[in-house]
Each structure stands twice: as C-alpha cells, then as structure tokens.
Amino acid sequence: MKRNILILLLLSAILPVSSCKKFLEEQSQTDIIPRSASALNEMILGSSGSAMDVGIRFLDDDMVHDNTLVAKGLVYDSYTWQPEIITKSGGSGSMQWTNLYPKILVSNLVLDYAPKVTGTPAEIENVSGQAYLLRAFNYFQLVNFYAKPYTDKLSNPDQDPGVPLMLASGLSFEGKSRNTVAEVYKQILEDLDKGTELMERSGKNTSLYRINHLAGYLLSSRVQLYMGNWEKVIEAATNVLNRKSDLMNLNTWGGADQNNKPIIGTQNQEVVWVYGSPHEAVFPTGQQNEAYQYTLSNDLLSSYETGDLRASIYIKNKRSMKRPIVGIAKVAQAFRISEALLNRAEAHAQLNKLGQTQHGLLALNDLNTLRKKRFTTDSYHDLVSTDADDLLQKCYEEKRREFFGEECHRWFDLRRHGMPSxxxxxxxxxxxxxxxxxxxxxxxxxxxxxxxxLEKNTKLIPNPAPAPRIGH
Incomplete structure (x- = not known):
C-alpha cells in the first residue's frame, strides 16, 4: 500500500490530477494500479520528454548579457557559473536531478506493469518501447549533466562516477551508489535497442508528441557520437535517413514567424519528435525579466556566411526566433532530421582524421546536403576542406549554427570537445x-x-565543487 501511494504521489507531481484519476483505478482500498495498456500509454505521454531548467541555456558560449541592468537571480548564477546554480533551492543543477528522476521512475513503472495490464500485444509492446526510449533519453541527460564526458582526455568511463541506475519502480535512493559512466551508457544503449525493436515491431507512432522509432535511432546516433563509436553513429544516423530524409527548405519557408510557423514545432517537416514545456526555453517577448536581458553572442552571429537564411529566419534582433512566445508555444524542444546528417558528417570526419580518407568526401556530402536547404540559391556554394582538422571543425561549426539554443547541444558539445575556457x-x-x-x-x-x-544518501560521491566565481 505504501509503495502504491508513493507511486500515485509521484505521478500527481508529474501529471494533472484529472489525468491521474483517469488512468489509475482503485483495485481495492489498499491497492491503486494502472489496469490497461491505454492507461500506461497516457501515463507515459504525461511524463514524455526531458525537463530542462531555463538556467542551463546560459552556461555555454552562445548567450551573452546585453548590458541591461537587472536584478541578479538564477540566470546570473548560471551565466557566471556560480556554485549557487547547484546549491540554491530551485537552482539549475538541482532541478535537472529532481525533474529527470521522476520521469525515469514513470518509465520503470510502465515497464513493471506492462506484463500485467489488459491490451493487445502490439499496444503493450508499443508503450513498453516508449518507456525504454524515454528512460534512455533521461539517463543520457543525467549522465551528461552530472558526470564527466565519455571521451575526454581526462576521462575514464570505466571508473568515473556517473549517476545511480534505477531500473525498477521503487522510489528510494537510500543506500544507492553511483554507477560508473560506462555502466550508465551501457544501460542507455540496451534501452535504445529494446525500445526501437519494440516500436518497429508493434507499429510506429504517428503523433509527433510521442517518442517513436525514428527518435530512437536519432538518439542512438547521438549517444554513439558522444562515445566516439564512429561506425555505429553512421549506422544509426543512416537508419534515420533511410526512413525519413525530409529537410526544410528555407528558400520556401518564408520570413521569421516564431508564432505561426516555428522552427521547433510540428509544422516543420523535419521534426520527428517534440517534447517539453515551453516554459523551459521561452520567454515572453518584451517582458523585462532577468532571463530576457541576454542575446545571442557575437561569436555565434558572426559565424553565419552571406546568404545563410538561418541568420534571418532563426534570428531577429540578436534573439532566437525558433520558438513561439509563451502562451502560444506547446513544446520546448524537438528532434530534427538535420541532426542525423550532422552526426553522420562528424562521424565520417572523425574516421577521415583517423586515416580512412574515403570518409572525407562523405562528410562533405552530408554537410552540403544540409547547407543547400539553408542558403539562398544564388549564394550557395559547396564546402571544401583543406585537411582533416579543418573538415572536423566545419562539422562542429555547422552544428552550432543549426542547433543553437536547442536542447543542450552546445553545452554538451563543449564538454565532449575538450571543455575549453x-x-x-x-x-x-x-x-x-x-x-x-x-x-x-x-x-x-x-x-x-x-x-x-547527498545528505539522505551518504553512498553518493559528490562531484568536485567549483569555488565561488568572482568577476574581474
């Protein structure tokens, strides 16, 4: 009884109360359980996606304070990398942990109950597939926030502490230690394999609001990229592109229209999955709050070439136009086909740098396939490369121009590219x-x-704490 009450409280914290009542029924006075595959399906939709605190957006080099005086708050703490981002109640660091683990526990709950509910085999396999993919995604987020990157020169994934793996619907961290980074990634890959297999077999979700087999393959390419498994990146990205290769053509997109035709939205033909609350990433236009006193950095803005339509469709007045304003937006983030091309391009470039020179042209082909859809026809020109390092740098730069402000791409890329100053x-x-x-x-x-x-579980080893950061 205690366990089921805790589960109900967990779900109530994630989903509206009406939704909880809708898919949970009282079996008796002492047991509250989901009873059908459709109930599990609604449960998993309510926890779909990875919550992201807005302060995380200000850690990287794509955002800059616009010199407007404003009261300091959590965004300032993130922007100046203060210890407060992890120690303040509601700070960015703590919110990732407290938002993501409840979502993982919903996936665990679905997987625990899936064999016990009513429904067709296809319905049960489909909701189980969603649960595996979402659990993989949330663990991927956690291990990249709270652990060293997998491939850094100072990393040892077999020994570096990652995050605790919780693979059943129990709710307690008591006595639970941190699994290694390698163990977490191994679990992520296992969940991705199971999830995509179940989704392929049980029928593919057509709603962009539900995670699906394409998102699973795309996430696989991202995870393998972070692990440095270049051949497997190419395999996973090709799995995506063989099934869906549509790219939006900015020549026919029209002007910047964040409210009626956002880049991050279901109208975009290259989107395969949308998720998250708009409040994670969007600020009301014109509202003079702390978060709004930041613009895109000149370093990013100056990287766009003449004729690159992203500079006028993704950006206006040095601000991102990718999402609608709050009140109109329905989602915060999206998986897009263009990432599959860029992940594959980088993998080809990495193999080219290792001496497999036949991959150099393949990397350029992927980059140019994307760029043809992003430049005006009269200004477009194919990229060429002078050497292996130059080609790899072109991959990094193209991804930054395409995906600034989306998910945590830039912050995570900075981590895996050597954690520069x-x-x-x-x-x-x-x-x-x-x-x-x-x-x-x-x-x-x-x-x-x-x-x-940490106070409740002394077995969790803390990460080295940064000192208070003082401006000069």
Missing part, C-alpha cells in the same frame, strides 16, 4: 562590467548532485 561579461552597475571565466576543464563543467540528495 569560456568568458562571459556582465554589467554589474552603470560604471562596471566584469569578466567571468570558466576555465579549461573547470569543475563547473559537471553539475553537483543536489545537497538534499
């Missing part, structure tokens, strides 16, 4: 602007596990 400037007063520096391989590249979680 970043500098942010912040206007402290009318007469003082200070510089804040995230050092090379800074401890702040790995978020801290929330204090409350």
């Amino acid at each position: 970043i500098t942010h400037f912040y206007r402290e007063s009318n007469t003082l602007t200070l510089k804040y520096v995230l050092e090379d391989h800074d401890p702040a590249y790995v978020l801290q596990i929330p204090k409350g979680v």
Whole structure:
C-alpha cells in the first residue's frame, strides 16, 4: 500500500490530477494500479520528454548579457557559473536531478506493469518501447549533466562516477551508489535497442508528441557520437535517413514567424519528435525579466556566411526566433532530421582524421546536403576542406549554427570537445562590467548532485565543487 501511494504521489507531481484519476483505478482500498495498456500509454505521454531548467541555456558560449541592468537571480548564477546554480533551492543543477528522476521512475513503472495490464500485444509492446526510449533519453541527460564526458582526455568511463541506475519502480535512493559512466551508457544503449525493436515491431507512432522509432535511432546516433563509436553513429544516423530524409527548405519557408510557423514545432517537416514545456526555453517577448536581458553572442552571429537564411529566419534582433512566445508555444524542444546528417558528417570526419580518407568526401556530402536547404540559391556554394582538422571543425561549426539554443547541444558539445575556457561579461552597475571565466576543464563543467540528495544518501560521491566565481 505504501509503495502504491508513493507511486500515485509521484505521478500527481508529474501529471494533472484529472489525468491521474483517469488512468489509475482503485483495485481495492489498499491497492491503486494502472489496469490497461491505454492507461500506461497516457501515463507515459504525461511524463514524455526531458525537463530542462531555463538556467542551463546560459552556461555555454552562445548567450551573452546585453548590458541591461537587472536584478541578479538564477540566470546570473548560471551565466557566471556560480556554485549557487547547484546549491540554491530551485537552482539549475538541482532541478535537472529532481525533474529527470521522476520521469525515469514513470518509465520503470510502465515497464513493471506492462506484463500485467489488459491490451493487445502490439499496444503493450508499443508503450513498453516508449518507456525504454524515454528512460534512455533521461539517463543520457543525467549522465551528461552530472558526470564527466565519455571521451575526454581526462576521462575514464570505466571508473568515473556517473549517476545511480534505477531500473525498477521503487522510489528510494537510500543506500544507492553511483554507477560508473560506462555502466550508465551501457544501460542507455540496451534501452535504445529494446525500445526501437519494440516500436518497429508493434507499429510506429504517428503523433509527433510521442517518442517513436525514428527518435530512437536519432538518439542512438547521438549517444554513439558522444562515445566516439564512429561506425555505429553512421549506422544509426543512416537508419534515420533511410526512413525519413525530409529537410526544410528555407528558400520556401518564408520570413521569421516564431508564432505561426516555428522552427521547433510540428509544422516543420523535419521534426520527428517534440517534447517539453515551453516554459523551459521561452520567454515572453518584451517582458523585462532577468532571463530576457541576454542575446545571442557575437561569436555565434558572426559565424553565419552571406546568404545563410538561418541568420534571418532563426534570428531577429540578436534573439532566437525558433520558438513561439509563451502562451502560444506547446513544446520546448524537438528532434530534427538535420541532426542525423550532422552526426553522420562528424562521424565520417572523425574516421577521415583517423586515416580512412574515403570518409572525407562523405562528410562533405552530408554537410552540403544540409547547407543547400539553408542558403539562398544564388549564394550557395559547396564546402571544401583543406585537411582533416579543418573538415572536423566545419562539422562542429555547422552544428552550432543549426542547433543553437536547442536542447543542450552546445553545452554538451563543449564538454565532449575538450571543455575549453569560456568568458562571459556582465554589467554589474552603470560604471562596471566584469569578466567571468570558466576555465579549461573547470569543475563547473559537471553539475553537483543536489545537497538534499547527498545528505539522505551518504553512498553518493559528490562531484568536485567549483569555488565561488568572482568577476574581474
């Protein structure tokens, strides 16, 4: 009884109360359980996607303070990489942990109950497939927030602490230690394999609001990319592109129209899955709150070439136009086909750098396939490469131009590309602007596990804490 009450409380925290009542029925006075595959299907939809605190958007080098004086808050803490992003109640670091684990537990609950509910085999396999894919995605997010990157020169994934793997619907962290980074990635890959197999076999979801087999293959290409398994990246990305290769053509897209035709939205033909709350990533236009006093960095803006339509369709007045304003937006993030091309291009470029030179042309072909849809016809030109390092850098730059502000692509890429030093400037007063520096391989590249979680479970090893960061 206690376990089921805790499950109900968990679900109530994630889903509207009316939804909980809708898919949970009282079996008796002492047992509350989901009874059908459709009930599990509604449950998994309610927890779909990976919650992301808005402060995470300000950690990387794509955002810059616009010099408007505004009261300091959580965005300032993230932007200047202060310890407060992990110690304050509701700070960015703690919110990732507290938002993602309940979603994982819903996936576990679905998988625990799937053999016991009514429904056709296809319905049960389909909802189980969704649960596996969502669990993989949420663990991928967690291990990239709270652990060292898999392939860094200073990393040892077989020994580096990752995050605790919880694979059943129990709710307690008590006595649970951190699995290694390698163990977490192994579980992610196993879940992706199971999820995509079940989704392929049971019937493919057609709603873009539900995770599906294409999103599973795309996530597989992303995970393999982070692990440095270049051949497997190519295999997974090709699995996506063989099934869906549509790219939006910005020549026929029209002007920037974030409210009626957002880049991150179901109208975009290259979207395969949309998820998340718009409040994770969108701010009301014109509202003078702290988060709105930041624009895209000049470093990013200057990287767009003449004729690149993304500079006028994705961006206006140095701000992203990819999403609708709050009140209109329905989702915050999206998986897009263009990522499959860019993941595959990087994998080809990495193999080219290893001496397999036949992959160099394949990398350029993927990059140019995307770019043809992003430039005006009269300004487009094929990329060429001078050497292996130049080609790889072109892959990195193209991904930054395409995916700025989406999910955590840039922050996670900075981590796996060597955790370089970043500098942010912040206007402290009318007469003082200070510089804040995230050092090379800074401890702040790995978020801290929330204090409350560490206090309740002494087996969880904390990450090295960054010192308070002082501007100069």
